Amino acid sequence: MTNYHQKVFQLTRKIPRGKVCTYGIIANFLELGSARMVGWALNKSFSQGMSVPAHRVVNRKGELSGRNHFPSPDMMQKMLEAEGIEIKDNKVMDFESKVWYPEI
DNA sequence: TAGTTGACGACGG
DNA sequence: TCCGTCGCCAACT
Numbered sequence: 001m002t003n004y005h006q007k008v009f010q011l012t013r014k015i016p017r018g019k020v021c022t023y024g025i026i027a028n029f030l031e032l033g034s035a036r037m038v039g040w041a042l043n044k045s046f047s048q049g050m051s052v053p054a055h056r057v058v059n060r061k062g063e064l065s066g067r068n069h070f071p072s073p074d075m076m077q078k079m080l081e082a083e084g085i086e087i088k089d090n091k092v093m094d095f096e097s098k099v100w101y102p103e104i
Numbered sequence: 105t106a107g108t109t110g111a112c113g114a115c116g117g
Numbered sequence: 118t119c120c121g122t123c124g125c126c127a128a129c130t
Binding site: 003022023024027034035036037038039040041056058059060064065066067068069070084 | 111
């Protein structure tokens with residue numbers, strides 16, 4: 001468990017219900033240097049049994065690029081739809097209005 | 105110890 | 118506008 005792991009987890013937990021965030025936004029806000037590190041850290045969160053709403057993190061196009069890393073590929077979509085986010089073709093509909101930006 | 109991998113994004117052609 | 122390439126950097130093998 002490293003420091004930036006915890007930063008990613010803490011920020012991800014702040015994402016409100018019904019909103020989504022992107023890897024790039026998180027990487028930029030936390031000054032991680034690379035968006036890939038965010039995805040990697042979230043991947044670790046599962047293997048370490050962390051309760052992180054990783055399904056609220058998508059790539060910059062609003063695509064559910066991380067769904068294959070969930071226990072089942074459609075789990076990410078189901079969880080987002082349960083929060084009122086519409087998913088079509090593995091993409092977040094009306095993506096720009098759903099994006100949440102971290103507050104300092 | 106060194107090479108490879110990866111839930112991305114920016115940039116140039 | 119779309120596609121390919123490269124940089125990012127820590128963990129894994």
